Amino acid sequence: MILIVDSGSTKSDWIAIDNDGNKLFDKIKTKGLNPAILSEKKIKKIIKNEKKLKANRKKVTHLYFYGAGCGTETPRLTLKTVFKQFFSKAKVIIKEDTMAAVYATINTPKEAAIVCILGTGSNCSYFDGKVLHQRVSSLGYSIMDDGSGNYFGKQLLREYYFNHMPKPVRDSFEENYNLDADYIKYNLYKKPNPNAYLAQFAEFMILNKESKYIKELIKTGIRSFAKNMILQYTDELKTVPVHFAGSVAFFCQEEIREVAKELGFKTDNFIRRPIDGLVSFHKVNK
Numbered sequence: 001m002i003l004i005v006d007s008g009s010t011k012s013d014w015i016a017i018d019n020d021g022n023k024l025f026d027k028i029k030t031k032g033l034n035p036a037i038l039s040e041k042k043i044k045k046i047i048k049n050e051k052k053l054k055a056n057r058k059k060v061t062h063l064y065f066y067g068a069g070c071g072t073e074t075p076r077l078t079l080k081t082v083f084k085q086f087f088s089k090a091k092v093i094i095k096e097d098t099m100a101a102v103y104a105t106i107n108t109p110k111e112a113a114i115v116c117i118l119g120t121g122s123n124c125s126y127f128d129g130k131v132l133h134q135r136v137s138s139l140g141y142s143i144m145d146d147g148s149g150n151y152f153g154k155q156l157l158r159e160y161y162f163n164h165m166p167k168p169v170r171d172s173f174e175e176n177y178n179l180d181a182d183y184i185k186y187n188l189y190k191k192p193n194p195n196a197y198l199a200q201f202a203e204f205m206i207l208n209k210e211s212k213y214i215k216e217l218i219k220t221g222i223r224s225f226a227k228n229m230i231l232q233y234t235d236e237l238k239t240v241p242v243h244f245a246g247s248v249a250f251f252c253q254e255e256i257r258e259v260a261k262e263l264g265f266k267t268d269n270f271i272r273r274p275i276d277g278l279v280s281f282h283k284v285n286k
Contacts (some may be wrong), residue, residue: 001059004282006100006275007067008246009034009120009141010149013275016056021283027275028052032120035078036069036140037193040234042083045076053086060090064282066100068121071138080121097274098134102127104277105269107244112240113268114233116225119246120199121146124229126236130198137233141195147250148224149199155217156201157184166213176204219254222259230265241268 001024008222014028030053031046031085032038038046043225047053069077080283083092102115108127117123122145126133141150149175159165160173161181173179188198208214230242242265250272260267271277 001056002062002282003060004278005033005063005067006097006273007033008097009037009068009193010199011068013054013273013280014050014090015062015275017279017282021279022050023279025052025119025138032193032196033066033067033079033156034069034193035066035075037195040078042192044086047082047086057087057088060087063087063090063092064099064278065092065094066278067094068097068119070094070096071098071134080262090247096123098123098125098132100274100278101166101243101245101271102132104271104274104279107241109268109281112236114230114236114240114242115243116148116244116249117246118149118151118225118244118249118252120196121145122151122225122229122234124225126233126240130244136229139273140147142199143194146228146247147221149202150195151198152205152217152221152248153198153201155221156205157198159217166211167213168217169208169213172208173204178202179283202248208228209252209255215255218255219259222252222256223263224263226259226263231263237265242266243269243271245274247272 002017004015009032011032012030016024018024026121028050030050033043034047035272048200065079079094089214098117105115106113112127112129114126138144145151160170160179165173188194204219205214250270253270257267
């Protein structure tokens, strides 16, 4: 049994296939397993609480995990330790979530491309057909992640509390969320996964894109992401496509294309969930 996992900070998608690439059971969803945010104990608990994983743990021969927070060695080792204990017979391969986006969006196995992730967090890399290159080292959600769900959540809360929201938008925002200051601060500073808490507000933004105010808020965030991340690859942009993965990217395609036109680069594929593309990739790459 081969397990393929695409994990963000908010959720993880698990798919099991046999050696011929046939799916063995329905997709499993768990909470996100970001080792840069969660403790080893918390990661173990999330995995052990999933009954189907527990029932099949001895059958797993290969585990391919693509995850947020796996860009450096220490968090990768944390995850590998947990997985080797739980899936004791499995060969465990752990890569950052960007590689999941690469394998899911490129048109051919060795296509060179700039690949962006806009989900709970954000990232941008250049894949030369063999090796992934990154020009910016992420310092995490609190000061980076432009254009991501948690970025937009933070912007919406700031706009609300600084009284910049137009009244119709403000009224709707109040109807949909608990905006009590103490409640917000508790979720941001006391509970785990504050980035995922912030990202939940992005749904409001996506559902209210008909508002000129919201549309400009989106484009401002995308411009910031493009200028700080995509334009790091000025030379590569002349010859390779720019692909996008993640829910924010998928639902904000129109705004991304508008910003791309403003800044002089071309967009190509948009994928909401990389997991299905990973299955196709691992059918021939075991």
